[in-house]
Every structure is written in structure tokens, then in C-alpha cells.
Ligand code: ADP
């Protein structure tokens with residue numbers, strides 16, 4: 001196994017003094033290349049804050065992030081002590097992220113082609129022409145037909161599932177070691193959800209990236225995750241292989257989540 005990220009005692013709070021509120025408490029896990037870890041929990045359990053903390057996307061004036069986040073590559077990189085400029089480079093390079101609603105992540109006034117090409121060129125030096133060619137390959141890779149023609153379309157011209165595919169193409173443009181997916185299928189209907197999960201599985205096989213897959217919906221973890229962590233009120237209440245968590249949940253809370261209709 002190749003470890004790509006280690007999170008140790010990650011603790012995140014908002015506010016200061018008397019009004020300080022801890023919303024993530026001593027979260028521990030490792031991500032391995034080619035494997036998917038699911039973070040599952042009810043709304044408000046601290047899943048998104050955990051991922052934003054890892055990406056260092058929480059405002060330092062409003063939040064406190066403690067613990068250790070180490071990215072393993074040729075050398076170990078301690079993300080919490082990295083300068084903002086190095087962190088920014090690393091975010092556009094090693095760790096990519098996709099969210100629930102691609103319409104708010106895509107810029108409505110730029111074409112799909114321009115947005116993918118920009119992502120490619122922010123990551124590596126490439127002529128416009130080669131980047132355009134690469135964009136066509138990426139659109140094709142995420143399963144959108146007629147890739148060349150899509151370059152000139154705008155986000156609103158695509159369905160929700162297609163937009164999520166484009167967000168995945170933009171994430172792949174960075175050739176990330178790690179993809180953090182925060183409820184990427186929650187806004188989609190069930191058939192499209194299944195297609196996106198299938199796509200993510202295929203891309204993981206092709207690229208060997210590690211995935212952190214966040215969801216409140218236990219229904220999807222069996223299809224995507226090797227291991228599963230259950231979160232409740234900012235704490236990890238359960239962890240194990242997805243099979244074990246699904247078959248032998250330790251907590252009534254977990255069984256409740258499994259029964260909940262999303
Ligand atoms: P979820 O598991 O649904 O993704 P979140 O991680 O978004 O939950 O939120 C965890 C808790 O942290 C919630 O109680 C939320 O209200 C709180 N929270 C999230 N962001 C902030 C913020 N910027 N300032 C203060 N509290 C926040």
C-alpha cells in the first residue's frame with residue numbers, strides 16, 4: 001500500500017474565547033493510492049469542514065485547525081505549516097476537489113473549453129493548441145460524447161450530470177494524487193448518480209488516485225468506498241472496511257443512517 005495522506009488528531013474550531021465551538025474533534029485516517037475512503041454522517045456532522053481543513057480553505061482569522069495533515073510524496077509535506085503560496089500551488093497540483101453543485105463551481109459566462117484549458121494551463125506549461133487537444137481528451141475520458149463540439153458550450157447548456165462530469169474533467173486536468181469529492185452525487189437523480197460513481201471508479205483505476213468521498217447517503221458507499229468512516233457531531237464514531245461497517249454497524253446511529261432515505 002502507498003500512503004498518500006495522513007490525518008492525525010485533526011481538530012477544527014470556529015470562533016474565539018467563550019464562543020469557540022469545536023466542530024471536528026480528533027479525526028484520524030490515512031488515504032492510500034488507488035483506494036477510496038468514504039466519510040459518512042448526517043448533515044452538520046463535520047464532513048465538509050474536515051475536507052476544507054485539509055485543503056486549508058478555512059479562514060485562519062475565523063477558525064483554528066489543529067493536529068497533523070501530512071501529504072506523502074518524495075518527501076513528507078506537513079500541510080498545516082506550509083506557507084500560503086506553497087499551499088496554493090499544491091492545491092492546484094496534487095489535491096483536487098469536486099463539490100455537490102457544479103453550477104456554482106463552473107463560471108457561467110465562460111465556455112466549458114475555456115475552463116478546462118485554463119485548469120490545464122494553470123497546472124503545467126502547455127501551448128494553447130496542445131491544451132485544447134488535452135481538453136478534448138479529458139471531455140472524452142469523462143464519458144461526454146462529441147467532445148470537440150462541447151468545448152464551445154456554456155455550463156447552462158448541459159444537464160446536471162454532464163456538469164458534474166465537466167467538474168471531474170477539470171479536477172483530472174490537475175492530474176491529482178488525491179481527489180476530494182464532497183457530496184458529488186447528492187444533487188443528481190439516482191440513475192445519473194450511479195453513472196457518476198461508475199465514472200469515478202473507472203478513473204481511479206486508470207489514474208491510481210486516492211479518493212476521499214464525502215456523503216450523507218449510505219446508499220452510495222458500497223459502490224465506491226473501500227473503507228468507511230462514520231461521523232457524528234464532529235467525531236469518528238465508526239471506522240472499518242466498508243463491508244464490515246455495512247454488515248456489522250456498531251452504533252444505532254449508523255444503522256439509522258443506513259435506513260434513512262436521503
Ligand atoms: P456536513 O457534515 O454537513 O458537511 P459541516 O462540516 O458543513 O457539516 O459543518 C459542521 C458544523 O460546523 C456545523 O454545525 C456547521 O454549522 C458548522 N460550521 C461550518 N462552517 C462554519 C463556519 N464557517 N463558521 C462556523 N461554523 C461553521
Ligand code: MG
Pocket residue numbers: 047048049182183
Ligand atoms: Mg457538507
